[in-house]
Amino acid sequence: MITDHSNILADLSVGVPDPVMEGSEVKLICNNICPSLYNPTMIWRKNGQDLPVHQTNNNELIFQSVSIEDEGHYSCALKQHEDHPSRPVELNVMFPPRVPSVSVSPHSQTLEGASVTLTCSSEANPPVESYTWFNRNGSIVSKLDTGKYYNIGNVSSEHTGDYYCEAKNLYGASNSTAFHLDVHYAPRKLSASLNHSGKIAEGSSVTLTCSSDANPPVENYTWYRRTTAETVHVGTGERINFNLTSDRAGLYHCEAHNSVGSLNSTGVEVVWAG
Incomplete structure (x- = not known):
């Protein structure tokens, strides 16, 4: 049996799948355990804090349905050799855009002749690649523009209507609820x-x-x-x-x-x- 544990333990590493998608089952695996160690007991840490034993399966850390709350830096170590953990690795959870929100500026009532800016915001990982603006008039939907912001200069009653935006990244797209622009005159x-x-x-x-x-x-x-x-x-x-x-x-x-x-x-x- 190898007795220089410090050299062997220093070679521990954590394997992380790529990419990690929200909602999927994910296993982190502690690798390079000395083969001469019989039934070794592993300790897992997140951001330097020991995880409860019931969350681990010895050399595997299993997430049945991974979420962004699971993001962090993970490392493993052999029990009784906790001072020699693996190098921390980052668990980065990917997800498509959340339902975007639309806000209007200025926030007071929209008066005819004013300049109005609509803003689309959404959380996503990786970040939103593109925003697209649409106007809905009954059953007719018209594409307006692209970009996080949509500006209407010299607004008139003809601009009254429902506006929504689409946020898109590598893993999907999501539409906001309709924002009703009500022009006062x-x-x-x-x-x-x-x-x-x-x-x-x-x-x-x-x-x-x-x-x-x-x-x-x-x-x-x-x-x-x-x-x-x-x-x-x-x-x-x-x-x-x-x-x-x-x-x-x-x-x-x-x-x-x-x-x-x-x-x-x-x-x-x-x-x-x-």
């Missing part, structure tokens, strides 16, 4: 309409309607009547109703308001036939 395409044409008989029911495109939707509509002398507030709401009298004739307009801004319509004339 002040009221526009504002119009006021009247349920009559021409002159209106006294006592007739008059309905004025205000409509507008806005995002977020219009919070309130305000109605005004303009005469030769002044402009007066006459009501609120998308519609106003009244029975016509001579003092209610005049030029009416509405104002639409949301959190972004406000807009006045052109006037609609209510003509008394008396």
